[in-house]
Amino acid sequence: MVMTTETAHRLHQKxxxxxxxxxxxxxxxxxxDYGTITDWNDTRNVLTSEDFIIGLLEGLQEEVGDxxxxxxYTIGLEWGKIDSLQFEAWFEREFAMSPRRANLMFLLETWWWPYISQGWGRWEVDMSDRKQGFMFINLFDSAVARTLGDVGKPVCHLYAGLFAGFFTEMVRKQLxxxxxxCYSMGETYCKFLLGGRERIDAAAFWMNExxxxxxxxxxxxAGEGGQ
Amino acid sequence: MLTDVESLIQATDGRYASDQELMFFQAYLTTVGTRLRAYQKIQAAEPQIIAQVMARLKAQKPDIFQIGGQDLAAKWQRDTVRVLRYSAIALLLDDPERFQENLLSWFQTIMRAFGAQESCGLTYEAMQTVITQFLNTEELKLFLPILELSRVTLGQ
Structure with missing residues (x-):
């Protein structure tokens, strides 16, 4: 989205x-005057209601079933990949530093903050198992799960895709x-596992069991689930 | 204060506010002179406050600014000045909620990312001691809770 001078973020410019x-x-x-909302990074934002989220998910369910x-997940994945490129550009502009040189946790918090402002929820990244090749992300107040309520199964596939897409681009390794x-399973917050495909497939299998x-x-x- | 005004506007849409709802105005008006004086004192004494807090921290923990072989004293100073300035405006406007929303919530995650909670806890604890030299009892009563908010939020 190209910003015109009129809609470019004035406070950011100042x-x-x-x-x-x-x-x-x-x-x-x-x-x-223009009926638009611009965010700090000059991206156009749209406000949506919970009805929109329900409509999107139920409409999709009706069209393609399971x-x-x-x-x-795929929508999230593509979104995450594109967003990682946009993020690299604005991070470098704002901090005059390549994301590759930044402290990793600082980088991740900086990436997620616009999502917090936009209502996607707060998160907590648990990197303690990073050396083993996987990590966990706790998400509080998922917009999707909060909307759907307790439906007895995980519903935040968009987020899972977003994390996979973003981290795949950032570490340049397929994740x-x-x-x-999930909050929609009656838990207090959502938890995501990020890692290589073999491990994620193993986790999906265990969940099914x-x-x-x-x-x-x-x-x-304990070392199960492959590399 | 500004947060209270916004809440009042929303709560009283199309009607007059009750005496109870206007109480915060009275409370603010009785303290506004103290707030303004304290704000100006903090503004004038900023370099001394920061220098004294730094000296206390160094005395308490000589290697506090040495992290990963780097001297982070200059970075600490920039961060602490920013928190002090936002604290001062929170004092002037009696608006800790806005302070939390505009700075502390974000800064807490950044300080955690760098593992700087201990240093933050010590910084805003020391600042509460140092500031007693610059403000009188009445002013301290209004300002110390704001510094405590920074200590608690950033120190954990």
Whole structure:
């Protein structure tokens, strides 16, 4: 989306080096005359309701049945890949530093902050198993799960795809992601496992067999599930 | 204050506010002079406050700014100045909620990313001691809770 001078983020132009710009009034610019919303990174935003999320998921379910979760994952995956490129550009602009040289946790928090402002929820990244080739992401207040409520199964496939796409581009290695615990299963928060495809397939198999997030963590830490 | 005004506007849409709902105005008006004086004192004393906090931290933990073979004193100073300035405006406007939303929520995640919680905890604890030399009792009563908010939020 090309920004015109009228809709470019004025506060950002005034304070290009301001890093704490995630409060509602700072992050979003409401262009009343144009009927548009621009965010700090000059991306156009659209406000949607919970009805929109329900409509999207149910419509997809009706069209393609159980394949809808795979489609949501794929949408997320492509989104994450594209977003990683946009992120690299704005990170470099804002911090005058290549993302490759930045502290990893700082980089990840910086990537996720726009999503927090946009209402996608807060997260917590658990990198303690990174050397073993997998990691966990806890997500609080998933927009999808919060909307659907307790439906007894994981529903945040869009997020799983988003994480897989973003991290695949960032580490330049093919990664997959699966949600192993979801607010929509009656849990208090969502939990994602990110890693190589073999491991994620193993986790999916264990889940089908009835394993919960704790069982999966235990089995992975015991070295099961391949590389 | 500004957060309270916004809440008031939303809550009283199309009607007059009750006396109870207007109480925060009274409370603010009785303290606004103190807030303004304290704000100006902090502004004037910023370099001394920062230098004294730094000296205390170094005395307490000589290697506090040495992380991964790097001296992070200059970075600490930039961060601490920013928190102090936002704290001062939170004091002036009596708006800790806005302070939390505009700076602390974001800064907490960044400090955690760098594992700097301990240093933050010590910094805003030391600042609460140092600031007593610059503000009087009445001013401290208004400002110390804001520094404590930074200590608690950034220190964990």
């Amino acid at each position: 304070f290009p080096k301001k890093h704490n710009h995630y409060a509602l009034r700072d992050f979003f610019q409401f262009n009343g 394949a809808s979760s795979a489609i949501m 997959s992601c699966i949600e192993i615990q 009835g394993a919960n997030a704790r069982d999966i963590e235990k089995r992975l830490r």
